[in-house]
Amino acid sequence: MLEMLGNIVFPPLCLHCEERLDKGGRLICKACASFFELIDPETRCPYCFTENGGSAPCCECVEKRRWGLQVGAALEYFGPVATFVKKMKRGGMPYLAKTGGAFLFGQFQTLGxxxxxxLIPIPRRSWLQGTNHATLLALSLGKLLGVPVREWVKRTSGDLSQARLSSSQREALAGENFFLKKKAxxxxxxxxIIDDVRTTGTTLRCTAQALKEGFPKRLYALTLARAGFD
Structure with missing residues (x-):
């Protein structure tokens, strides 16, 4: 009775379009759920995950010789997916990382x-307080895979303006702010490596560069979503 009354006074709404939801504990309506489709890796560059019409490296990755880190993403960052990520990060719904971990698991299986x-989550900036959502996603995926999670990369905050720097200069400067912890x-x-959203890929590459100091066998990076910027 109390649950029924609660649904009348505070009806469950879709996270994105706020359409009233049917029973069943869903967070997204059927129309918005159609946006949560795993990206097909067969159409993406393996080093930046840009749409490439095939699984061969794209021209930019060949030119910049990005061979040390294979990258993947579960979803495209727009519409309901973007709303989902924002709610998880800044909307007081960190528990959504459990669902995010399920999408990461599905895409990991697809990537082969x-x-x-x-699993090592991207470190948050040192001046940020609160939850590291990359860690929550990593913990969710780690539970499904049976793989431990370790926060072994540290990130300090650079205070220099980068507005007039080229992308390569920004990446070089950013790389100076990532360190492998001594206990790693x-x-x-x-x-x-796990993160929530990939935009330019700089953070992933800087984290990978820090990890290389520990002589790993191989490095991969998987994000929940990929924004359409390079």
């Missing part, structure tokens, strides 16, 4: 990568 020894033991291990 080797089982990682460790990753030599010879397969590492999967």
């Amino acid at each position: 990568w080797p089982m990682p020894d460790l 033991k990753i030599e010879g291990k397969v590492i999967l």
